[in-house]
Amino acid sequence: MSPDPKSMSEGVVTRFAPSPTGFLHIGGARTALFNWLYAKANGGKMMLRIEDTDRKRSTGEAIDAIMDGLSWLGLEWDGDPFYQHAMAERHAEVVEQLLARGRAYKCYATPEELEKMRESAHAEGRSAVYDGMWRDRDPADAPDGVDPVIRFKAPNDGDTVIEDQVQGTITVANKDLDDLIIARSDGTPTYNLAVVVDDHDMGVSHVIRGADHLTNASRQAQIYAALEWETPVFSHVPLIHGSDGAKLSKRHGALGVDAYRTMGYLPAALRNYLVRLGWSHGDDEIFSTAQMIEWFDLPGIGRSPARFDFVKLENLNAHYIKNSDDTVLADLARALVPELSEEHRPPNWDDEANWEKLTLAMPGLKERSKTLIEILDAGRFVFVSRPLDMDEKAGKLLDDEARAVLGGLLEPLEAVEEWSGEQIEEAVRGYADKAELKLGKVAQPLRAALTGRTTSSGIFDVLFVLGKNEALARIRDRVR
């Protein structure tokens, strides 16, 4: 499992390193995107490392969800994924090394003692909690029957400085960092140790991750120094907040990327939205993947947290929908159907002919839809069979007056010889003119009669896609 350091010692290597305790959330997706972009921009590689050191909280489902999410977003990692727990031996080896160098020691402090230290640190206004009680103590003092943890012997004086590509120079006084645990009493490594060892062994040159790791970076830098390993270039990107400025919660975006797919967003749109969230390139808003790769740079990332804005995402999504191929959109919408709620799932969706009709209607639909769901909703009329169910608003629209209008429209429509867009429009407009009605007065009931709904749709498109017979039949259903 251990990679050949030689083959990886050159060039840019980034990594996305999620802990498999849940889905790939939006913040993780952006971190992955940044890592991917930076690797691509520099002809490097992005590795995937599953941080499953905490076996109890890691699940296979989470690993699948993360990989699916990355794939859907088009962020393919290089090579096989690494599993952190599989490198436990190597981690233990490094811990031994640190012990041998006198840069680590066994600590037998009890939970009670630790709790006391925490209290006094708090009371005295100190940042570091652990007081180093076993740091220089004679191992002969070790109590019987207690498995010790292993602590890193951190420097007591001076500063630890990190040159972060995003955050700038981060200086932390060493007195504020205590001796952290690098191996648990059962011998397993803890995160900060494992990360350092793995990043080093994998040849990671650039660590791009959430700003919640900023403090860890200082501690990791100390470990790198103790091991005399070269420190990777750090970039800590600000966290994403909810629309109310508070921490991301389920209400505003802390969803798995699969949820965004289900909501009908396109990967390209989400990518575009995510890359602009905290990063910018002048006044540019729309980026092709190639442009993102060309322009992406670490210092361009802002230092302040950004709020997640669904409305802007929708706008971007509408843009990408408008510029997508009709067949592609129909296929994407179709793939979505199984996971949709009853409300949005079109009837008779297993009928191939209906999807062909939807594709036919797509030029009109994609102009006015912000999500694939909206395409499905607005295009529902091709799936429904007669007699149509009316939604409440549409039903209300079809009063006596409206029915009279529809009745009057039958004759001119029947007279249409070639069922083309132009002729249909001519017939409808001609009728409206003759009856001295605004087009809206005709279009609204027509829309209701043909689609059963009042959702936005171009009425000439609807007539055309439905075909003469079906359209007339639906109108007659309402006139009677």
Next chain:
RNA sequence: GCCCCCUUCGUCUAUCGGUUAGGACGCCAGGUUUUCAACCUGGAAAGAGGAGUUCGAUUCUCCUAGGGGGUACCA
């Protein structure tokens, strides 16, 4: 509590000492479409507060306030 980071229109952001502080989303008004949506034009809308440095601060420094992150035998 302590440590670290952040603060330009409602939101995402541009600006890298001198600008009428620009763009995008959203919003408002008008236009176009004798339908919905789309589209076009115009508009309102910002440097958290206070001290410095400077001929000149949104930009540099400090303080305050507010927000975020960390402070685990989680990652």
